[in-house]
Amino acid sequence: MFNWFTPKRETWLFRVNPALKFIVFFAFLIITLVNQSVPFAISQAVLYGIVFYVFSGYSLKKLSILSIPLVISFLSTGLTMLLFGKGEAVLWQWGLFKISEESIQHALLLGSKSLSFGFVGFTFILTIQPVLFFYAMMQQFRLPSKYAYSFIAAFRLIPAVTEELQIRRNALKVRNIQFSKGIKGLYERLQSYTVPLFAQSIRRAQRIAVAMEAKQYQMGAARTYYYPTRYNGMDRVFLLVMIGSLCSAFLLSVYL
Incomplete structure (x- = not known):
């Protein structure tokens, strides 16, 4: 089962400090959560989808299988909000089902958010080594x-x-x-x-x-680490690429 999560190739995302990657992706998820703009939500989903499909390093077959729950989540949240959402500008109604302009916007917003959460979560999980992640959290962010x-x-x-x-x-x-x-x-x-x-x-x-x-393990005592983790040049590239991509998504949503 664990061999299934072995990448076809290791991209530049694998060389980024996992603790830094976690903080950046978590900040992106917070931005996705509080965002209420439909164009920006769609731009974010497209951005995170590009990162997931192009830079995760896995074969298209594995990425397609992982995309199945993302598509189901998108359809379930979007259709639920589309058919049962509230709105004044009603376009079509039949019994309990009602489609309005507001429900379409809310469906696109929630569906895009669910895709963004899925893309970011899968990209993070697929491009880290769990042991190195916790070592990085201890060394860079002083996790107990x-x-x-x-x-x-x-x-x-x-x-x-x-x-x-x-x-x-x-x-x-x-x-x-x-x-x-x-x-x-x-x-x-x-x-x-x-x-x-x-x-x-x-x-x-x-x-x-x-x-x-x-091994004389004591809670809270200073320890040395078998796997030292540090910041490197790839971390700067990662920050510049992700911040630039987010700004591009925002500008794209504003002008288009």
Whole structure:
């Protein structure tokens, strides 16, 4: 599953400091959230879509699959606001369904915002390494290590838990375990999977605690880092490109 998120090529976005990238993208999402201009919202969606499809470094097939929930979100929010929104300038009405000029504007606004959120979120997730992101947050933005290392440990445990789940599924299949139908069968499956997984999780947590104690880990103490993260020239290019693109989107929405 994790190989699926391996990029076809590493673009310049991969060389940007992940903590800085998070702050910039978060600021862009805030701008998207508070914006009430339909042309600017559409320009933002186009801008973030270009960044997602051109600079994420993934194949067109993977990007197309990831675009499916974005399209569903756009259609669901847009159509809901289009057919059930309020407005005075009614263009068409049939029963509970009513389309007005105001509802069209609100549909385009919310739909464009949902696309912008999806494009920015996917671009950030696809162009960072989670471990380096938390290391950068600790070093550049002084995130307390007790939170960062907790997230790192949890992320590193995901493949182990996935493997344990697959092993358990194969073991039940080899033993030809048959489950009942309906709610009773669901309960039996939960009982067969959750108890072994919880037991393994407790053992794994105990091993992590022993390892952290052996490394003299103390909450709040100054630490050195195996992966040092710094700002570089690509971060300046990233800031200039993103700010310039946002200004271009705003000017485009004003004049067109």
